[in-house]
Amino acid sequence: MGRPAYASAAVPLALVLLLVFFVSRSQACDLSGHASVEGRFFFRDALFPGQEGNSASVALQPEFYHGRRDGSGLTFTPFARFDSADPERSRFDIRELNYLMLGDHWELTVGISRVFWGVTEFVHLADIINQTDYVEDMDGEDKLGQPMIHLSMPRDWGVVDMFVLPYFRERTFPGEKGRLRTQPVVDTDRAVYESAAKEYHVDLALRYSHTAGIWDFGIYYFRGTGREPDFLLSADSSGKPVLVPFYVQIGQTGLDVQAVLGNWLFKLESIYRTSRDRNFFAGAGGFEYSMVNAASSGVDAGLIAEWAYDERGEDASTPFDNDVVLGIRLALNDAAGTEALIGISRDLDGGDSMLSLESGRRIGEAWKIALDAFFVIGSSEGDALHALRADDNVQVRLSYYF
Amino acid sequence: MKRRWRQLIYLLTATAAALFMFLPAAAETPVEKGLAIAREADARDTGFRDSTVNLLMILRNRHGQESIRRMRIRTLEVEGDGDKILNIFDSPRDVRGTALLTYTHKFGDDDQWLYLPALKRVKRISSRNKSGSFMGSEFAYEDIASQEVEKYTYKWIRDEVYDGLECFVIERYPLDRKNSGYRRQMIWIDKKEYxxxxxxxxxxxxxxxxxxxxxxxxxxxxxxxxxxxxxxVNHQNGKSTRLEFSDYRFGVGLRDSDFSRNSLKRVR
Structure with a gap:
């Protein structure tokens, strides 16, 4: 599976040695992070040959930081997971390995880093800098580390961000043994590119964002290798059909806007993507209504409604082509910090729908237990969810924070 | 008859003069006096420019079980408006690195952004309702927010000795009654230092x-x-929260750029 070439290169090794050097010499170094054990329980037998059932996995994500008084600093966040079922899910990644420099009117980040753009809760359309670590979680919120030079210039009239992205990260996908996958399986070892430079194509991005009164907004242009692959039907060495990811060159204009009006948050994200094959528009918008201390119970509740549209329709690689998602966020405000986010989505054309749950609470000061769930409520042939119809599952995760 | 009239006129004039002389002082209503006390307390706290402090928060439930939160608070005084406040959470460990940025306003809603380090996401949040619990504690957001004079009306109630100190006892009433958790607050302010x-x-x-x-x-x-x-101390649910502040520093040279949305992403 396209393991990053740079992971074995000399440059990061040198950076790690530099880090160790800094850390060993400095007082202001800092180690934090978390380790977790996770069990995934599936309610039904697998649909496709080779898929395994319940699985267990362990993960570790430490973060080393060495900072200077002026705010400049070096951050190193490796990540590793070992999964009992799917070798594609067992992997190592460098989430962050960067040096941040601060000037009077600029901030420069050099190295592997993570950037988030967007406002909506269930669909993440605008977020493009980092590749999605899909095998980690389907929600699109886990991302691979992206090598970059990032110059940020905050001004009174807004923030200008410039990105040079010299290396591309392939999207991760479940392997043959993994659940929550397509059939045929995605063969990440055979990824093909439109650009002759392949993963070394240098991508560029420019973003302007600003806050004015009740408005927060950002607009960007991205030019380079699209993060979302097309799929080509092919065969592996033994003649079995596989899907080969095909990464095309794109231009993408993105917009994210949010307005806060009393207890209401109004949100809108949209993209217009151009490539050699097609140009299309996609958007997501909606609101979140917060009910603080609902009925004097001490509980904070948020009601979320979002609509997502993708001009590609059924060809969209996300399940959200013309869908409505309704959600509830709950924060119990107890000492354990109990929280939950429940969402139900429904396709307005096809009628496939799914339910997702993310919840967690602390145990003591250093432990946390999380319960996530995913259910396909209805799907039909041709739906993006159809391949996942037997993959209803519950995940239990115990994490230790240090 | 004539003399009587004259006497009456003299009397009335004298009374009016006396009224004019003494009216301003005597007529300071409890409402005016309450506001004056609140203004004086505010004036005495103006001009600190910026400050930093470490905060240890100890939550205690009905059964006496305690849990702890640690955070650092950075404040920037804004002339003519409410303060800018940055809370950086250090514990519990799962929320470490989370930061809350508030631009307090004298009038209208505050602006609030939350930084979630796991996603590197800066999220605008609604600040309209201030009665919600802060970090699961017995403090509501409105209790820890910048206490702007303009957000309440006031009334002086009485003077009394509290804890050995001469005190004003005043009441204040939130202007935004719909979104506050309180009908009124009764405050003991010492007369010497406010x-x-x-x-x-x-x-x-x-x-x-x-x-x-x-x-x-x-x-x-x-x-x-x-x-x-x-x-x-919450009298209704039996829980309590203790705050311990340490290492207060004033005039450390914080700038506007230390309270920007951008700065949230690199806050340490």
Whole structure:
């Protein structure tokens, strides 16, 4: 599976040695992070040959930081997971390995880093800098580390961000043994590119964002290798059909806007993507209504409604082509910090729908237990969810924070 | 007859003159006096420019079990408007690195952004309702927010000795009644230094909800009084939260750029 070439290169090794050097010499170094054990329980037998059932996995994500008084600093966040079922899910990644420099009117980040753009809760359309670590979680919120030079210039009239992205990260996908996958399986070892430079194509991005009164907004242009692959039907060495990811060159204009009006948050994200094959528009918008201390119970509740549209329709690689998602966020405000986010989505054309749950609470000061769930409520042939119809599952995760 | 009239006119004139002389002082209504006290307390706390402090928060439930939160607070005074406040959470460990940025306003809603380090996401949040719990504690957002004079109306109630100090006892009433958790707050302010020593919070049904006591006042930079301990007791649910402030610093040279949305992403 396209393991990053740079992971074995000399440059990061040198950076790690530099880090160790800094850390060993400095007082202001800092180690934090978390380790977790996770069990995934599936309610039904697998649909496709080779898929395994319940699985267990362990993960570790430490973060080393060495900072200077002026705010400049070096951050190193490796990540590793070992999964009992799917070798594609067992992997190592460098989430962050960067040096941040601060000037009077600029901030420069050099190295592997993570950037988030967007406002909506269930669909993440605008977020493009980092590749999605899909095998980690389907929600699109886990991302691979992206090598970059990032110059940020905050001004009174807004923030200008410039990105040079010299290396591309392939999207991760479940392997043959993994659940929550397509059939045929995605063969990440055979990824093909439109650009002759392949993963070394240098991508560029420019973003302007600003806050004015009740408005927060950002607009960007991205030019380079699209993060979302097309799929080509092919065969592996033994003649079995596989899907080969095909990464095309794109231009993408993105917009994210949010307005806060009393207890209401109004949100809108949209993209217009151009490539050699097609140009299309996609958007997501909606609101979140917060009910603080609902009925004097001490509980904070948020009601979320979002609509997502993708001009590609059924060809969209996300399940959200013309869908409505309704959600509830709950924060119990107890000492354990109990929280939950429940969402139900429904396709307005096809009628496939799914339910997702993310919840967690602390145990003591250093432990946390999380319960996530995913259910396909209805799907039909041709739906993006159809391949996942037997993959209803519950995940239990115990994490230790240090 | 004529003399009588003249006498009456003299009397009336004298009375009017006396009224004019003494009216301004005598006519300071309890409302005016309450506002004057609040303004004086605010004026004495103006001009600190910026400050940093470490906060240890101890949550205690009905059964006496405690849990702890640690955070750092950076404040920037804004002339003509409310303060800018940055809370950086250090514990519990799962929320470490989370930061809350608030631009307090004298009028209207505050602006608030939350930084979630796991996603590297800066999220605008609604600040309209201020009665929600802060970090699961017995402090509501409105209790820890910048206390702007303009957000309340006031009334002086009485003078009394509290904890050995001559005090004003005033009441204040939130202007934004719909989004506050309180009908009124009764505040004990010492007459000499205008420090808040105690607050009784009455819920919307006007029954006593919480009592805050402030202790360990110290004077910083020869001018600004800050309590080192605050204890909030909730009379209705039996829980309490103690705040311990340490390492107060004033005039450390924080700038506007340290309170920007951008700065949230690199806050340490």
């Amino acid at each position: 420090r808040t020593l105690k607050v009784d919070y009455y819920d919307r049904k006007d029954s006593l909800l919480k009592t805050l006591t402030l202790t360990g006042y110290r004077k910083y930079n020869n001018r600004f009084w800050r309590a080192s301990g605050m204890n909030m």
